[in-house]
Each structure stands twice: as C-alpha cells, then as structure tokens.
Amino acid sequence: VKTHGRIVSLIDLEAGFHPDLTGIQNIFLNGMLLGMKKEEIERKLDAIIRFADIRQFIDVPLYTYSSGMKLRLGFAVAVHADPDILILDEGVNVGDQEFRKKIQNHINKNLIKQAMIIVSHEAGTINAFANRIFILEKGKINL
Numbered sequence: 001v002k003t004h005g006r007i008v009s010l011i012d013l014e015a016g017f018h019p020d021l022t023g024i025q026n027i028f029l030n031g032m033l034l035g036m037k038k039e040e041i042e043r044k045l046d047a048i049i050r051f052a053d054i055r056q057f058i059d060v061p062l063y064t065y066s067s068g069m070k071l072r073l074g075f076a077v078a079v080h081a082d083p084d085i086l087i088l089d090e091g092v093n094v095g096d097q098e099f100r101k102k103i104q105n106h107i108n109k110n111l112i113k114q115a116m117i118i119v120s121h122e123a124g125t126i127n128a129f130a131n132r133i134f135i136l137e138k139g140k141i142n143l
Contacts, residue, residue, distance in 0.1 A: 005084030006035050014070050019063035023054060026062055027077055034081040044080045051106065052076035053099075072099060079106055089119045104128050 016030040027048055031041040041048075049055050052072040054065070062070060079086070086107075107116070107129060120126050126133060135142045 003085075006081060007085045007087065008034055008078050008081050008083035009087040009089075010075065010078050011087070011089040014067075014074055017062055017070065017074065020061055022061055023049075023052075023058040023065070023073060026073065030074065030077045031081065034078065034083075036081050048073075048076045048080050051080070051102070068096075075103060079103070079110070082110075083114055085115045085117070087117045087119075 016033040017026045018029060021029060024045075027045065028038065028041055031044075031048075032038070036044075049058055052069075052075075054069050054073060057065065057069065062073075065073070116129060118126055118129055133143075
C-alpha cells in the first residue's frame with residue numbers, strides 16, 4: 001500500500017503509550033510514533049494537554065490514570081498530529097458527552113479537509129462527521 005501524507009489510526013487509543021512514563025513523556029512518545037517531530041509536539045503540547053483536560057495529572061505515570069483519562073490523552077495526541085487521513089474505530093465514542101462534543105467540534109473545525117474513515121455501529125456518530133457514507137455489507141461496499 002502506497003500512502004502520501006500522515007495517516008493516524010485510532011483503533012486502540014492507548015496504543016503507543018507506556019504505563020511507567022508520565023503524561024508528558026507519553027505525549028512525546030505517542031506523537032513521535034504518529035510521525036510528529038519533537039518541535040511540532042513542543043509547539044502543540046499546551047493544546048494537547050488542554051484538549052485532554054488532564055493538566056493536574058500530566059506529570060504522573062500513566063499507570064495512575066483511569067482508562068477514560070488515557071483515552072482522552074490518546075485522542076488529544078492523535079487529532080493534534082494533523083493527519084491527512086484519520087481512521088476511527090468507535091474512537092469517537094469515548095468519554096462523556098462533553099468530551100464527545102469536544103471531539104466533534106475539533107474535527108469539524110480543524111480536520112474538515114482531511115479524509116476520515118469511521119467504523120461505527122452508531123448511525124448518530126457517523127452522521128455527525130460524514131458527508132459521504134459507505135456501508136460494508138457481506139464484504140461489499142454499498143453507497
């Protein structure tokens with residue numbers, strides 16, 4: 001498969017994190033795994049922390065985080081990687097209603113020109129983000 005640009009996949013929002021590293025260290029680790037340069041991460045660090053809404057825990061090891069906090073941090077890093085293609089597998093259904101709204105607003109404002117592939121069983125989630133829908137049924141794509 002040949003690709004051009006940055007592809008970010010949110011299939012497992014905790015992938016690319018290490019439990020013994022702090023939130024800050026994990027932002028750098030995960031960001032670099034997603035193709036971001038150190039300088040880019042440094043520039044976006046405050047925005048990532050603000051988006052994840054975990055500032056008071058950012059200097060403690062990830063193993064102390066709740067699963068929701070880890071998901072918020074994973075999503076925050078991923079969307080700030082400015083992907084050309086964003087692949088979401090139920091990833092937009094994480095967190096509480098307020099965080100889901102924050103995700104939707106960020107995608108609609110900042111990632112509107114990027115291609116997105118969303119895998120979901122919830123029609124509402126798909127309709128919130130999609131301007132074109134393909135349905136995979138029995139191995140065939142239907143428009």
